[in-house]
Amino acid sequence: MPVCPVCDARLTTGLLAWHLQCPACTYEGSSLEPHILEQAHGGDLDEASREQGLEHLRQANFQRLNALLAGFAGPGDARPRLLEVGCAHGWFIETVSPRFDVTGIEPDVAVATATRARGLAVRGGFFPDVLADEERFDVIVFNDVLEHIPDVNATLAACWKHLLPGGHVLVNAPSRKGFLYRVSKILLKLGRGGAFDRMWQLGFPSPHVHYFDTASVTKLAGKAGFALESRSRLPSVAVRGLYARVRYSRDVSVIKALALTVAVTLIAPFLAILPPDIEVWILRRPS
Template sequence: MDYIHCPVCGNQSKLKYKLKFNVYKCQQCGLYTSDAEFDLSFQSSLELESREIGLKKLRFENFEAIVKALKAFKGDETRNLKGLEIGSGNGWWLKVCQENNIGCIGIEPEKSHQVYHQKNGLNIHYGFYPDLNIERAKGFDFIIFNDVFEHIKDLDKLLISLKKDLNDGGLLIINLPMSDGFFYKTAQLLYKIGIKSFMDRLWQFNFHSPHMNYFNQNNLELLLTKRGFLKTANINLKSLDISTSKERIKADKDVSKLKAMILATGLRVLKPVILASPSDIRVFFFKNQL
């Protein structure tokens, strides 16, 4: 197939990259869409432990920045907020909420982090949104996606449920990687000279839950304003902590020790360029209007 329909604007998306899966680019809104599938066996080549060391500090810093913005929106009522995180993974967002007295429950399909969830008293329901039955009375004050929105294939079904599950004025918070950031641009450049592995890695095509879409600010806003969400704010998040980048790269089983060292050094050298480029990760706040 050379063309598909863009899930955001309905125009033609043209085959752009031939990787482990195909990637299409919308000629109108610039959205990148893959034809990847979610692998329900949950098998992937990721080494959980070293990934955790590398990411934890960075993630907690980013989550604190999101909490600060959430408090700016909701004022002092955050203690009484009813929040929902879709795709809680390791549970770090819920942990940060707990530390900040913000009420939030989670939905997560995998049980691989269940021990951490239980040990920390995190309220996580195991299953898929929106099919899972959870307490929905009166709607949520906020629903958050942390590195999850780009993994969802059926955006129509998702957005209909989100509108129903958020109360009037409730916040939809989406934290995701951007297609106009430094890493995506670098992967594009490498693809052009015949190195496809970086692009495969960015799309997480070797993991059981690959990316389905890669958004930029404009097409994400287009998707949500069309569904009656009002854009309110978006902020940059840090995508790179040089001090732990070696562990992050090491977490990928396909990368040898030597290659990991070279990559980590390269990232250190490129740090000023990366920091001066458009952000690789942003968080968006949209208001639900009934």
């Protein structure tokens, strides 16, 4: 069994053969392996439906994150440099570009090519491989990305290297304490494992390999030399585009997608007061 990236205890098998739990801390992980570079021609997902299903939610959330970044500044009168790891369609880049000098990194070749074609500064490849040793940023952002990266400790160490003193890392990621995630566990124990599989993005080109909470993020940050500066929440569901979001996995039938859309739409008004399924953590490198 692999060891916990947070506390180095030996992980144990969780609710399924690929699901991992730490007996010593709150961390959950998986043995699922990314295959983002080995996708079938045209991609394993319906990218048009994915873009349609996520755009409204992501655009609204990126405006919220932009407000969180309002107080961050670069040296002197220079615009602060911001790096987004896993920038996908470039929506966050477009949101923060008026105030930041932004660079994006995207490993999906087709998505990176399409995003660059819109005139955005995007490098194809993986973080930190596509950066020069001397490159430094004021802010590094992971929007629904860190939970997909197997070696999270090496990633945070690379953030330290490529951040200026006093710089920040912003992470938003699924929370293991989220209401929908907890419901998916209950359904799995009742023999209905589809929601749990989808929460981990089983079968996707880049599945989830971690599920964090504030305790695990704080410990991971401390190991890399960062301090947790703040935490907040983001909505995980928007009714607009929800059907397309459910359907971008090619193995979801129309009937199942309709049923899931109706079910989530009914509970959506209550999600704002329930434990969040997406949390935001801002880490600071000391000056």
